[in-house]
Amino acid sequence: MKSGDVFKRLLSYIGRYGFFMCLSFLMAALSVVSMLYAPVLTGEGIDRIIDAGNVDFEAITTILYKLFMAIAITCVSQLVMNMINNEVTYRVVRDIRVDAYNHLDRLPLSYIDSHKHGDIVSRLVTDIDTLADGLLMGFSQLFTGVLTILGTLFFMLRINVPIAVTVVVLTPLSLFAAAFIAKRTHSLFVKQAETRGELTSLVDEMVGEIKLVQAFSYEDEAKERFAGINDSLEKDSMKATFYSSLTNPVTRFVNGLCYTAVGVIGAVKAINGGGISVGMLTAFLSYANQYTKPFNEISNVITELQNAIACAGRVFELVDEEPEKVFDGEEDTDVKDGDIRLEGVRFSYDKSRELIKSLNLDVKKGMKVAIVGPTGCGKSTLINLLMRFYDVDGGQILLSDRDIRTISRSALRHGFGMVLQETWLKTGTVKENIAYGKPDATDEEIIAAAKAAHAHSFIKRLEKGYDTFLSEDGGALSQGEKQLLCIARLFLHIPPMLILDEATSSIDTRTEIRIQKAFHKLMAGRTSFIVAHRLSTIRESDIILVMKDGDIIEQGSHEELKAKGGFYAELLAASV
16 A cells, blocks of 8 residues: 555544644644744843843843743643644544454455454554554654744744855755655565564464463474564564664754854854844854754654554555445344255355355255264355355355345344354453343343353352453363353354354263253254264254265265265264
8 A cells, every 4th residue: 555545544534633633733833933932032132141241131031031931831832732632643543443443343254264363453453553653753743843944944034044045955955865765664664564463463373372382382383483573573673763763863964064054154244244143143053953953853753654654554454455245135134033045055265266066955944954074075164154254156045035145244143043163252251251142131041041051050160150250262261161151142142043063062971961952942943053073963953964075965864864875874984
């Protein structure tokens, strides 16, 4: 994304707070005027005491009073300006982060699956924080810098035009040098941000799977991977920082030449009676220094803005990603249990390699449908299509003779209750985790759901029972206990249709038998899909679908498929 386009996007966010920006500009102007008035007063004071025995104490007292007022106005206006700049900066950053996070919810699952999660986190957190630092420096120094340059130029022209022209001619050289360096450092800051996102992704991966890392003694390899990316980040950061830091010494060198030229030319004119007094020369030197100082600050601002714009570009790339496709006629209507038909469904994750070619299926209302097959045959893919985590590439899926693409995703998913083999718990209390799908549930409903899931007994043994706070992904709970909490969610929010993807895989056999009985009661009269690897758990299903290479090669009851002696019989024999 081009830096110019990124800057325009940033301006659109900043423009929302136009009133505050105008007020900040007004405070900056007031600060600069009062600050630049001080050298004039200092020069006048020096001229009042230049001759021995000829000191105008009355005039000096008045000048000191004015100088005090000018300094006070400068301090107060800068304080107000900084408060406003902080407010605007963090409001803008908040708006960008909210837009990015909200857009993340609208992105298709294919984007999340194909991008490193740590890199996405880095864009939402680290990159936006870097953007905030750049904006804050820009607001704080850019306004005052530009106004200081204009103000000092005005005062210098009033004092002595030839010397002012000398300053004006020499000083812009520093800006040209800064701009030249900044153009060549933008790509370095982009590379730095990308490497930082890669490092965040690795840390997120290693911390999230720390048990596996330790179980397989992968620590050394993880350290090597971390060291490699960390070294790359060091090099990228060093390059970006080194080349961008050249701007400051270059601009200071040019400004030093300018200050020297003003001092020499002004001194010669003062000695030769060139229309400038010693006091005014002192004031002029102060203006020359103040005139060149903003160029140094602006060069630093340019460096920070290059970094901020590089990070903002990564955030806006996320915001600009194509959201989930919304089909014409989608309605947010309640979904009820009904017949489900798949007609000529085609789908693949990688469009160059077809997974599901032409899948046809007819499931009647209230049926218990088991889906079995080898790894990679398409079992979970079929669930993803039913839930519209992915949309079909061809054909259609009908619910009560209605294409599910005409039903909003939220309404469709609300009609399904889903328990996966992979558990997920949020940071919060046990009670909040069970009520995740039904936040307004009463304590009695939550306890009843936990009892139905056979989770009540272990919850009561926790330190604070249902009010026990769980850290990320369940903290110290066992995998089986986490799965019981996920099952309790399902029993709390009983939906019209069910999807159970190895829902009891991490639970002990005794508890599994009890939960299976509870599931059978729950599935009565509801259309249910059961993905299973252990064939012993699906014998009572109304129909068993045997999948292979993205197609249903066999279907029927357990006894029918067993008697047939086909692929299901082979799977059954292998599982014994």
